[in-house]
Every structure is written in C-alpha cells, then in structure tokens.
Amino acid sequence: MLAFILFVLIIVVGTSGELCMGRAMRETGELERLHPGHAASLIWRAIRVKWLWIGITMMAIAFFSLLLLLSFEAVSMVVPVTALSYLVGALGGTFFLGERVSRQRWFGISLVCIGVVLVLLGK
Amino acid sequence: MLKHPHRKTYLLIGVMVVCGPIGNLLLAKAMRQIGNIRFWPPAELLATLPKIISSPTLWIGIVLLITFTVAYMLALSLADYSFVQPAAAMGYVIIAVLGVTVLKERVSLLHWVGIGVICLGISFIRGTDPRTTVSRR
Numbered sequence: 001m002l003a004f005i006l007f008v009l010i011i012v013v014g015t016s017g018e019l020c021m022g023r024a025m026r027e028t029g030e031l032e033r034l035h036p037g038h039a040a041s042l043i044w045r046a047i048r049v050k051w052l053w054i055g056i057t058m059m060a061i062a063f064f065s066l067l068l069l070l071s072f073e074a075v076s077m078v079v080p081v082t083a084l085s086y087l088v089g090a091l092g093g094t095f096f097l098g099e100r101v102s103r104q105r106w107f108g109i110s111l112v113c114i115g116v117v118l119v120l121l122g123k
Numbered sequence: 124m125l126k127h128p129h130r131k132t133y134l135l136i137g138v139m140v141v142c143g144p145i146g147n148l149l150l151a152k153a154m155r156q157i158g159n160i161r162f163w164p165p166a167e168l169l170a171t172l173p174k175i176i177s178s179p180t181l182w183i184g185i186v187l188l189i190t191f192t193v194a195y196m197l198a199l200s201l202a203d204y205s206f207v208q209p210a211a212a213m214g215y216v217i218i219a220v221l222g223v224t225v226l227k228e229r230v231s232l233l234h235w236v237g238i239g240v241i242c243l244g245i246s247f248i249r250g251t252d253p254r255t256t257v258s259r260r
Contacts, residue, residue, distance in 0.1 A: 015208075018195075018204065018208065019204055021195070021196060021199060022199040022204040024196075025196055025197075025199040025200040026199075026200070026256070028200060029200065030200050030201055031131060031135075031197045031200045031201055034131055034134065039193070039197055042197065042200060043193060043196060043197075046196060046200075085208075086208065086209050086212070089204060089205060089208045089209070090205045090209075092204070093203055093204040093205030093208075094205070097203070097204055097205075097256060098256050099203040099204065099205050099255050099256055100255040100256075101203075101205050101255075102251050102252075104247055104248075104250060104251050105205060105206070105247070105248055105251040107244075107247050108209065108244045108245065108246070108247030108248035108249075108250075108251070109205065109209045109244065109248065110244070111240050111241070111243050111244025111247065112209040112212045112240075112241050112244035112245060112248070113244075114237075114240050114244075115212070115215075115237045115238065115239070115240030115241030115242075115243075115244055116212055116215060116237065116241060117237070118233055118234070118236055118237025118240060119215050119219070119234050119237035119238060119241065120237075121233060121237075122230075122231040122232070122233030122234030122235075122236070122237055123231070123234065
C-alpha cells in the first residue's frame with residue numbers, strides 16, 4: 001500500500017510539478033533570442049512566479065518519495081513504472097495548460113512510453 | 124545558419140538530452156563513491172562532508188543538472204510541455220550510445236528495441252506543432 005502511494009506521488013506529483021514549471025514559464029514569456037543575458041533575465045522573472053515554487057515543492061516531494069521507495073523496492077521494478085509520467089504529462093498538458101495534443105502526438109507519446117519501459121526492462 | 128522557426132526549441136531540447144542523463148549518471152557515480160551517508164549523529168555527517176564537497180564528479184553532475192533544468196525552463200517558454208517532455212526521452216538513446224562507445228558496455232537486444240521505439244515515437248511527436256498555446260504576455 002505504501003509502495004502504491006509512493007508510486008502515485010512520484011508519477012502524479014512529480015509530473016504535476018513539471019507542469020507547474022511549464023505554467024510559470026508561460027506566464028513569464030518567451031525566450032526571444034538565444035542570448036545568455038536574455039535567458040538569465042527570463043529565468044530571473046520566472047523565479048518570481050508562484051507556479052514555479054509550487055512546481056519546485058512538488059518535484060521535491062516526488063524526489064524524496066522516489067528515494068524512500070527505492071529504499072525498499074528494487075530499482076528494476078520502480079523505474080519502468082515511471083514511464084507512465086509521459087501519459088500523465090500529456091493529460092496534464094491538455095487539461096492544465098490547454099495544449100492541443102493531436103492524435104499524432106498521442107501516438108508518439110505512447111510509443112515513447114513503451115520504448116522507455118522496454119529500455120528499462122532490457123537493462 | 125538555417126533559421127528554422129523552432130531552432131531555439133530544438134537546441135534547448137538538445138542541451139536537456141545531453142546534460143540531464145549524464146548529470147544523473149555522474150551524481151549516482153559520486154554517491155556510490157562516497158558510500159553511505161549518515162546524517163546522525165551530526166559528527167558523522169560533519170566527518171563525511173569534506174568527502175562530499177571535494178568530489179569533482181558530484182560537482183560536475185550538479186552543474187549539468189542545473190544546466191538541464193534551466194534549458195528545460197527555457198524550452199517550456201517556447202514549446203508545449205507535451206512536446207518537450209517526451210522529446211527529452213531522447214536522453215535514453217544518448218545513454219545507450221555512450222554506454223556502448225565510451226564505457227564499452229553490452230546493451231541487450233530488448234534495450235535496442237526500446238531505443239528504436241523511442242526514436243520512432245519522437246519522430247511522430249516532431250511532426251506535430253511544438254506550440255499549440257499562446258504566451259500570456
């Protein structure tokens with residue numbers, strides 16, 4: 001049961017954290033030019049967006065859940081399941097960020113998911 | 124240089140793909156070298172602290188992971204999350220290729236099949252519009 005809760009935390013909370021980071025960047029603006037100074041000022045502005053901090057907190061929770069889970073479950077069992085985060089990410093992108101995920105992108109994401117599981121099982 | 128409309132996005136994903144997995148590998152390697160860290164009693168942590176901060180592997184790993192995160196943030200300022208996140212799975216391909224060429228590791232058939240499926244998936248994702256929303260600013 002604890003393992004299941006930790007899996008959910010890692011996949012759902014971890015991916016949600018990244019989605020919040022995406023939301024923060026959307027509110028910050030676009031990287032218009034590939035210039036270090038411009039990039040630094042964009043990151044500096046992002047630091048003052050609350051979504052970034054919500055995201056960082058969620059990613060930290062997911063990270064420590066992963067450490068805890070790895071302390072009693074085998075890596076070979078934990079890591080392949082994390083491939084589900086690609087599907088959770090696409091759902092979050094659709095409903096939280098309002099992205100239009102086309103059928104072609106869904107297909108590609110599903111393939112990536114399967115591929116990652118195969119890579120991790122093949123280790 | 125060719126001015127592709129999504130040149131910046133591809134470049135940033137490229138930085139993520141190289142820095143993320145290598146950073147993780149170096150961090151894991153450094154942690155194995157350091158061994159078990161005991162946080163209690165504090166004297167124990169104090170004793171291992173010099174070992175931790177003097178590990179160049181650890182620092183290079185941390186710098187790479189920070190670079191990864193910054194590139195991730197910048198990529199998300201330009202493209203969809205549902206585009207960038209799966210595209211970054213290209214990192215698995217980099218790791219396998221590095222494993223074979225640099226570390227002379229043996230990679231199983233199943234692993235190569237997985238790499239092929241990831242590449243195929245990314246080629247489908249690449250065929251979609253990277254940005255389907257508008258920035259709020």
